[in-house]
Amino acid sequence: MDFLSSVAGKNITFVRPAYFIISGFIGIPNMKYYYVFLFLLYIMSVLGNTAVMVVIYLDLNLRAPKYIAVFNLAFVDLLGSSALVPKVIDIFLFHHYQIPYSDCLIFLFFCYTCLSMQALNLVALAYDRLVAIIYPLHYQMKVTHRFMFSLIVTFWFIAIIAMLILIGLLTRLSFCKSVVINSYFCDHGQIFRLACNDYTFNKIVAKFLTVLILYVPLLIILCSYICIGKALAKAATGQERMKAFKTCTAHLSLVAVYFIPILITFSMGEKIHPNDRIINLSLTSVFPPMLNPIIYVLQTQEIKVSMKRILKDRRQSKILLK
Template sequence: MNQDFTENENISIPSYFYISGFSGILYKRYYYIFLFLVYIITVLGNSCLMFVIITDRSLHTPKYIAVFNLSLADVCESTAVIPQQLDTFLFGNQLIPYGLCLCNMFSVSLFYAMQSLTLTILSFDRFVAICLPLRYHMIVTHRSMLVIIGASWTLVLMLAIIGAMFMSRLSFCKLIVTVNSFYCDHGPIYRSACNNNLPSTVIAKLFPALIIGFPVFFIISSYICIAETLFRITTPQDRQRATKTCTAHLILVAIFYVPITFTYAFWFFIDTNTRIINLSLTSVLPPMLNPIIYTFMTEEFMVSVKRLLKRRLIFPSRK
């Protein structure tokens, strides 16, 4: 390192961050092979999901606009997390330049937040479909869904930019700052600063509240209303049909929120290595499982896949 610090308006910026990652864990290379396989399945699965949605006109509905957005966020978030992990730990590049670290933190925060908000949007779609069925096509339109998704992207983009901006104003007193995480995590970085980190502390509290707390509250409230509506449905067939439309989404919600909520709620009981592995798994497994769950647990999507395969087999492309 030719220059350990960059001085700018009394702000000491280290040239590198050291990502400590999974220290003291046996057979780490097998975990990285697992991550590589997860990434391949994630990209292929979500790409196929998006392709089917684009190709089949019957899926050009507001609901599947949100599903497409979830798949896009899944691919982007996995790309922001997994390749960087493989480069950092598998190839021993644990010293990450300051600018690249900020970019990594920004990308992971942006796409993870978008995943959470998209699951919230899907819960809103299910709420209106079951609790207000006669008004569904008036409330949930293509335009309204695009506006909601656009507003969500704007919100998470602003939060990610603000977080990175305040991070860039932190001053560090060490030549190399150690980050006890598997990526350039906001929390360990701002707690290592030696100047006033109050703005970053506020962002660290506000971001989970907006991205985890509010969505969980909204989703739980939505499903309480849905459950009340289902109890009022007298026909068992109608009740079963309405329940099936929520099954895939409920599984996605459980996979996404339960592990991360448990990890943060009981972080003081969990050792550092276990916490880092839990957070790593919660960031890579939901994007891989989402297309699998939607493919096998959503009847209308399965019909579209079969129709598309039948069309390709009966009328193959002519060269």
């Protein structure tokens, strides 16, 4: 509050640089091979997530409320990958290290919004599994299309407002020293630490939103599976427990793919070399969007059946046209 009051009460001129310089991968050897690797991951992510979205859209059998969340997750993965990877390749492969100030903030907004939505979307899927296993007889009343759609819209609202707050606070900072961002994209933490005026409030808000959007969803998901575990322990037979657990394997895999790499990288802190940290974080940004559709296609029977049916229908239609 003191920071905001001091800003509101004084006529302050904020120094905004014409551009930032993204330097994260500069100096790391053999990075051209890594860019090829990122590009391949991006292509797989685009194809996989587009396929999941098309199958859910075309197949009338996939109209259960949970597939609203699955469709949204595929959309978020596609949007996030498209916002990040092509720009990263353009910056480092073609040496376009300078990025205009406003473009950098837009870049930050899309990347962080999609990362936030990935975590929040996993909460929606966790709720779906919780109700399906603990309250199977009331599932259709508790998890309706309207409820799931409203939940996803609410999560989008939270993610967008949170990122607008972060960006709004960045615009209140002056950058009269270095403009070099030691990251692979317009990283919020790296940007506010470049400011030459007090960024304490930015740091506090960033930590609060990290807890709200990363750790609170993880805690909710863990609590939901503790409840699921207790419910499964009361199941009559081991076969019933295994059948119920199999319905959770896809979601558990998504949770592990998203949260474990981030938590490991963050927990290592300063023990990890800056270059290793940058590469690890870049991988945590591109691997989940690529793996999520593969996990759902392989572990969700309904989607596998739908994809086989659509491919079979297309083959039959081509035969008839001949």
